[in-house]
Amino acid sequence: xxxxxxxxxxxxxxxxxxxxxxxxxxxxxxxxxxxxxxxxxxxxxxxxxxxxxxxxxxxxxxxxxxxxxxxxxxxxxxxxxxxxxxxxxxxxxxxxxxxxxxxxxxxxxxxxxxxxxxxxxxxxxxxxxxxxxxxxxxxxxxxxxxxxxxxxxxxxxxxxxxxxxxxxxxxxxxxxxxxxxxxxxxxxxxxxxxxxxxxxxxxxxxxxxxxxxxxxxxxxxxxxxxxxxxxxxx
Numbered sequence: 001x002x003x004x005x006x007x008x009x010x011x012x013x014x015x016x017x018x019x020x021x022x023x024x025x026x027x028x029x030x031x032x033x034x035x036x037x038x039x040x041x042x043x044x045x046x047x048x049x050x051x052x053x054x055x056x057x058x059x060x061x062x063x064x065x066x067x068x069x070x071x072x073x074x075x076x077x078x079x080x081x082x083x084x085x086x087x088x089x090x091x092x093x094x095x096x097x098x099x100x101x102x103x104x105x106x107x108x109x110x111x112x113x114x115x116x117x118x119x120x121x122x123x124x125x126x127x128x129x130x131x132x133x134x135x136x137x138x139x140x141x142x143x144x145x146x147x148x149x150x151x152x153x154x155x156x157x158x159x160x161x162x163x164x165x166x167x168x169x170x171x172x173x174x175x176x177x178x179x180x181x182x183x184x185x186x187x188x189x190x191x192x193x194x195x196x197x198x199x200x201x202x203x204x205x206x207x208x209x210x211x212x213x214x215x216x217x218x219x220x221x222x223x224x225x226x227x228x229x230x231x232x233x234x
Contacts, residue, residue: 004077006035006087007094009127014074021073026050030066031074032130035093036141040084049137095145098124102152105159117160119168125149125156126175150176150183157189161196169193181213184226191229204233 007013012028014021023031029050034041047059054062067080077091087093101124104116115121126149129142153176160169170193176186187210194203207222207230214220227234 004073004088004091005094006031006077006091008032008035008130009094009098009124010131012130012133014077016073021071023071023074024069026066027070027074029133029135030063030070031077032133033137034078034085034087035091036095036137037086038096040079040086042084043082046085094124095129098127099145099148101125102148105152105155112159117156117163117165117168119171121156122153122168122172122175125153125172126178146179150179150186153179154185154189157193161189161193166193166197182217184210184214184223188226188229191226195229200233204230207233 003015003017005013005015007015012032014023014028014031030046033046033050043060043063044056047063048056050066051059051062067075067078067085070078077088079086079088101116101121104110104112105121129145130138153172157169157172157176160166160172170190173186173190173193176183177190180186187206191203191206194200194206207226210226211222214222
């Protein structure tokens with residue numbers, strides 16, 4: 001069981017000793033659904049969610065069949081009893097690590113470690129949750145992760161700016177902007193970065209670019225708070 005990881009950020013993978021385990025789409029959905037829950041998941045909920053288009057009896061049968069057909073390594077990643085399904089204790093989930101990172105960055109009383117301010121941290125917070133999966137249970141989790149990582153990327157950008165690590169700060173702010181180009185707080189991080197560096201032209205260009213996108217897409221203007229950042233340059 002050593003080295004088993006369920007990865008749901010940037011796409012699904014089940015890794016054992018660093019190697020991907022080949023699985024059917026149905027098996028991937030089963031493992032991913034369980035991995036997104038930190039507690040044991042009732043078999044009724046698993047069956048009813050993954051096979052919602054059939055009767056409860058057939059859904060239960062489909063769950064039993066799916067469990068029996070799992071690759072032996074994948075089967076060992078799950079603990080199954082008559083009532084619930086959960087991940088084995090030795091199995092890690094990349095989303096849990098990324099969530100913990102985000103909460104550390106958002107804690108004002110906590111001094112982040114070098115790992116928390118690294119390029120690897122930016123990369124972890126830049127990955128979508130199960131991209132290309134459009135089931136309702138995925139979309140709900142994906143939106144929760146999107147909101148958390150946006151706040152974390154902004155906090156990371158501000159921390160890196162304060163530390164004078166402007167290149168990495170720009171990467172963090174840019175990652176947040178790519179997630180949501182219309183998010184003003186993400187653009188404000190990048191503008192503050194440019195002003196701290198002394199790049200007034202870059203700051204003004206970012207403000208004007210955001211103003212254009214916001215007006216074109218939503219018919220809105222930037223808030224007074226954002227305008228205040230560059231009002232001496234306008």
